[in-house]
Amino acid sequence: MSRRLHVDWTRCDAHGLCAELLPELVELDDWGYPVVADGEVPEPLVGHARHAVRACPQLALLLRG
């Protein structure tokens, strides 16, 4: 099943944990907000992505099919 990462921009506060935990798919912009790679999350990274979703202190990162 294909999954994609979404950011709830109204919640995100630039803590940057997602970029620490999932550097393969998340970079930070000039102001510390995540730039998430487009498209499906590759299967081997789904576990890491779930971990990043759980770690977000603002609950701003979502993984949806």
Next chain:
Amino acid sequence: MTNCPWVPRLLPDPGLAVDRLGLDDHLRVHGPVPSALRSGEHDVVGLADEVNLRGRGGAGFPFARKARGVRTGRDEHGGAPLVVANGSEGEPASRKDAELLRRAPHLVLDGLVLAAVAVGAREARLVVGDPAARRSAQAALHERRQHDRPWKLRGPRVRTTVVAVQDRFVAGESSAVVRASAGKPPVPAFSLTRTAAGGVNGRPTLVSNVETLAQLAVLARLGVSGYRSVGTTDEPGTTLLTVHLPGRSDVVEVALGTALTDVLGATGRPGAVLVGGYHGGWLAGRTAASTVLSRAGLDAVGWTLGAGVVVALPDSACPLVEAAPVVRFLADESAGQCGPCVHGLAAIASAVTALASGTAGTGDVAKLRRWAGLVAGRGACAHPDGVVRFVSSLLGAFPTEVALHQHHACGRLAHGLLPVQPGQALGETA
């Protein structure tokens, strides 16, 4: 605006000395909505499909597809459907929705009822920013209740309430209008669910611009072939425009496919033209000369008609100097919810201001282009994307000015031709 090729369908004929069509005038001019459409026996959505009726609030989404989405949302998720008429016109350069509500409110209400019948809604909200437009809409609802010939209006009862919103830029965004309709602050919301399936309080919600609804009301009367008698084959009908020319501003109604130069009239050669408003794109005068006002015509030059704002700057004005305060205004109008919008637009506004005043370096323009790429698509609403379109088109259309401004200011003073205050759009142009 005597030169402009008016096609008065929605707005009263400029030749008639009528400012506002009350219910009697409305029925005299337009006649009642055919009863088979009022009852839902004939499906207005099919008609909308046949004339390719697109949303007139800016995004241009096909009305029929939206209505069918709400039907699907209702069938799959349940809940009582709701229609929200969006007359929240937060863009200071746009006045067409307020003019329409002020002068022809009953067409909007007819369209609202037709849309409600189409999706099976018994309830509707009319969200309006401008106070005069709001008074007109409220008066129109009152006129309908008092009317002595109710058979002309008979159809399913749709309980309609007028909701007042502040004239803020992002308050017109569809998710913000949905929030306003539910009594919440009118700021955009993040959602992975479509409004069609879960809008106001989770109910399937059809959000439609007031001009779109008025077009639906006109379509119901004219029928497909009558509606197609003006406009282009792919985009039949008319469109409302707010046109700003040096020294004057007006709301006009023209056929889709009208040449931009016909709308600009005999104002001399324009130096720069903004089409589609503050989320729209800039055209250099020579490109503007060959541009046609339709989705296809603007697509050909890379932009959209947006909510129908056209601004022509005189040759004596510098587009960078005129646009810089608008970019600052747009950055300030961010609802402040999304980081990339808050920080990115502020940075972009500062860079454009520096460029306009001749204090930017060569690196700043490269930075500006990079930031523009960074903020697009990263917000709960499309505000950052719209601002990026405005700024990128500015840099793209006027390369000579941009190159010059990297060394020094051009010396041209700001005319203040682009309004940045609500209500500044008509009458008091510098």
